[in-house]
Amino acid sequence: MSSSKKLSNQHKNSELQAEIGKFIAYNKDEFAELVTFVDFAEKFTLGFIEINFTPDIDLLIAGLQHNPQCQEIQFVVLDFPDGNLRFLRDELVEQLAKITKETNKKLVLLIRNLEKSIGVFGDYPPVLQDLNFVRDSYRQTVPHPLLFILPDYAISRLAKFAPDFWAWKSGLFRFKTTELTRDRAIANTLNADTDIERLPTSEQQERIDLLHGLLMEYNPTGEIPSPEHLRNCGNILNELGKAYLSQHKPIKAREYLEKVGKIVKQFHDYSLEIEVINRLGESYRQQRQFESANSYHQQALDIAKKQENRRAVANSLHYLGNVSLNTRQFDQARDYYQQALEIYIEFGDRYSSASTYHQLGMVAQELREYDQARDYYQQALEIYIEFGDRYSSASTYHQLGIVAQELRQFHQARDYYQQALEIKIEFGDRYSSARTYHQLGIVAQRLREYDQARDYYQQALEIKIEFGDRYSSASTYHNLGYVAQELREYDQARDYYQQALEVFIESGDRYSSASTYHQLGMVAEEFREYDQAEDYYQQALKIFIEFGDRYECAGTYHQLGRVAQDLREYDQARDYYQQALEIFIEFGDRYSSASTYHNLGYVAQELREYEQARDYYQQALEIKIEFGDRYSQALTLYCLGRLAQAEENYAEARANLQTALEIYVEYQDEYWSKVARKILESLPE
Numbered sequence: 001m002s003s004s005k006k007l008s009n010q011h012k013n014s015e016l017q018a019e020i021g022k023f024i025a026y027n028k029d030e031f032a033e034l035v036t037f038v039d040f041a042e043k044f045t046l047g048f049i050e051i052n053f054t055p056d057i058d059l060l061i062a063g064l065q066h067n068p069q070c071q072e073i074q075f076v077v078l079d080f081p082d083g084n085l086r087f088l089r090d091e092l093v094e095q096l097a098k099i100t101k102e103t104n105k106k107l108v109l110l111i112r113n114l115e116k117s118i119g120v121f122g123d124y125p126p127v128l129q130d131l132n133f134v135r136d137s138y139r140q141t142v143p144h145p146l147l148f149i150l151p152d153y154a155i156s157r158l159a160k161f162a163p164d165f166w167a168w169k170s171g172l173f174r175f176k177t178t179e180l181t182r183d184r185a186i187a188n189t190l191n192a193d194t195d196i197e198r199l200p201t202s203e204q205q206e207r208i209d210l211l212h213g214l215l216m217e218y219n220p221t222g223e224i225p226s227p228e229h230l231r232n233c234g235n236i237l238n239e240l241g242k243a244y245l246s247q248h249k250p251i252k253a254r255e256y257l258e259k260v261g262k263i264v265k266q267f268h269d270y271s272l273e274i275e276v277i278n279r280l281g282e283s284y285r286q287q288r289q290f291e292s293a294n295s296y297h298q299q300a301l302d303i304a305k306k307q308e309n310r311r312a313v314a315n316s317l318h319y320l321g322n323v324s325l326n327t328r329q330f331d332q333a334r335d336y337y338q339q340a341l342e343i344y345i346e347f348g349d350r351y352s353s354a355s356t357y358h359q360l361g362m363v364a365q366e367l368r369e370y371d372q373a374r375d376y377y378q379q380a381l382e383i384y385i386e387f388g389d390r391y392s393s394a395s396t397y398h399q400l401g402i403v404a405q406e407l408r409q410f411h412q413a414r415d416y417y418q419q420a421l422e423i424k425i426e427f428g429d430r431y432s433s434a435r436t437y438h439q440l441g442i443v444a445q446r447l448r449e450y451d452q453a454r455d456y457y458q459q460a461l462e463i464k465i466e467f468g469d470r471y472s473s474a475s476t477y478h479n480l481g482y483v484a485q486e487l488r489e490y491d492q493a494r495d496y497y498q499q500a501l502e503v504f505i506e507s508g509d510r511y512s513s514a515s516t517y518h519q520l521g522m523v524a525e526e527f528r529e530y531d532q533a534e535d536y537y538q539q540a541l542k543i544f545i546e547f548g549d550r551y552e553c554a555g556t557y558h559q560l561g562r563v564a565q566d567l568r569e570y571d572q573a574r575d576y577y578q579q580a581l582e583i584f585i586e587f588g589d590r591y592s593s594a595s596t597y598h599n600l601g602y603v604a605q606e607l608r609e610y611e612q613a614r615d616y617y618q619q620a621l622e623i624k625i626e627f628g629d630r631y632s633q634a635l636t637l638y639c640l641g642r643l644a645q646a647e648e649n650y651a652e653a654r655a656n657l658q659t660a661l662e663i664y665v666e667y668q669d670e671y672w673s674k675v676a677r678k679i680l681e682s683l684p685e
Contacts, residue, residue, distance in 0.1 A: 200428025
């Protein structure tokens with residue numbers, strides 16, 4: 001080791017020793033009592049140490065290990081950070097079996113991080129229920145002194161919800177927080193440069209732990225915060241609410257935000273009050289309780305207007321726009337966002353305008369105004385890059401991917417999604433990564449890379465289940481159904497669609513259920529259950545009409561045409577196809593119109609209107625070639641081949657069928673390859 005490194009390590013070690021010394025000196029009497037307790041404790045003896053900050057725990061443990069009076073004691077630190085821990089005794093027994101006991105030393109176990117499973121809110125945490133239930137077995141199975149190191153709130157909850165276990169305590173030691181630790185906690189939380197919402201999940205948790213420690217300093221359990229500490233308590237609770245919202249834990253966030261709401265009224269900070277009310281609205285929006293969300297945001301807007309706080313007005317308008325967007329009130333959403341943007345521009349707040357440009361892009365996207373959507377997203381991205389906000393740019397790259405995807409620019413879409421995913425992984429944003437994995441699955445699906453698509457969807461689903469996001473999992477179940485359907489695994493497809501539908505109905509998302517009814521109709525059609533298929537399509541159509549989504553009606557009219565066609569009700573089929581085609585043309589969706597032209601050709605062919613059939617097929621083929629959809633071209637070429645066969649034009653029939661066969665072989669479609677080959681073999685020379 002170089003001399004400079006040795007000096008550096010010596011310096012760090014001396015600093016650590018100085019901090020340990022200051023901590024012990026600050027808690028001189030309490031530390032002395034703890035050392036005496038440890039010295040006299042024998043066999044199973046129970047003690048509790050109250051410390052609010054992790055750095056102080058480290059100092060205490062180091063102080064005990066190096067204390068001259070504790071040289072005959074073997075301290076073993078056992079860490080239990082699992083928030084779902086239930087059976088502590090079983091874990092202790094398992095850990096004890098792994099410990100190598102030092103000769104002639106007394107073993108003392110230091111238990112830390114148990115507050116993760118004890119929690120802050122809620123009655124009877126499972127770990128405390130079990131502590132109470134199996135306490136008598138501790139004497140035999142854990143025959144050593146046990147010291148639980150916990151923050152204020154966790155000790156209070158343990159005493160309340162595990163009273164029998166608590167009654168066995170032989171010592172309770174409350175350590176005061178040093179000024180240095182408190183100042184560091186404030187610097188790393190309330191005065192930090194980086195907002196908690198922008199931190200990776202792991203760093204968020206570190207800050208959350210610090211915030212909990214600070215909260216106990218300013219508002220110990222069972223005490224009313226003093227007037228001079230009210231503002232600090234409010235700011236800490238607000239930060240905790242923000243953190244849990246960013247982790248998509250709305251109920252947990254609301255428990256803290258509601259406390260701030262009560263505190264803030266005592267010192268009349270209207271800016272903080274508006275911020276908290278908007279966050280309460282956001283917590284309900286995350287739960288899809290849109291009426292409650294709208295009510296809170298409107299309340300915040302009213303206060304902001306009354307206080308003539310234009311910036312707060314803009315923020316509240318933005319939040320109201322989000323609710324309108326979620327409820328598919330696109331014109332209303334656009335109006336809210338435009339009002340917010342106008343104020344941000346008025347104040348020269350270029351950074352805040354970025355998120356509103358982004359949301360305006362989402363409105364345009366929903367209205368299929370893709371050029372406008374792309375323009376808004378590019379404006380948002382430009383600002384995020386200008387301000388070095390790499391994290392926020394991820395969501396805009398993601399949305400640019402969706403626009404490219406809708407325009408069938410799949411490779412461009414994939415590139416945008418990969419950029420978004422890279423940033424989300426870099427920032428440890430596992431939850432948000434799920435959405436991008438889902439979209440990458442859609443791109444792979446459209447490119448007929450079904451194994452890859454399924455893999456992406458499974459990654460997305462795993463994360464959504466991990467975070468307990470049952471609602472978002474529905475769209476992934478839906479798309480897994482689509483993949484299974486394309487692979488002709490119809491029973492599996494139906495199962496996935498039913499899971500998706502169950503969640504949509506449970507969540508009250510009537511609009512999203514329409515597309516799943518539509519897909520269930522397609523599966524029923526494959527099983528030749530035509531009455532069931534028609535019923536599903538009619539349910540989907542009813543919802544699309546109810547929500548005024550004329551564009552989505554087109555796909556369902558098309559499928560109703562397919563059912564009528566399969567039932568040989570050709571006039572009805574033609575009518576449905578014409579309705580679908582009219583909408584596709586109205587919305588400029590040239591690509592989707594190709595499949596409807598194709599099916600109109602099929603109907604005409606069945607009615608022996610061969611010239612009309614050929615014209616429809618040619619229009620379909622022209623569009624498919626224009627969009628480079630080689631696989632889809634095969635079916636139209638196959639039908640043109642059959643049409644030529646019916647007209648006894650065998651040379652043309654052979655040419656079209658041969659080209660169709662080559663495409664099916666290229667795409668490894670064994671079913672249609674077999675069908676095309678069989679027809680070719682039946683043609684006369």
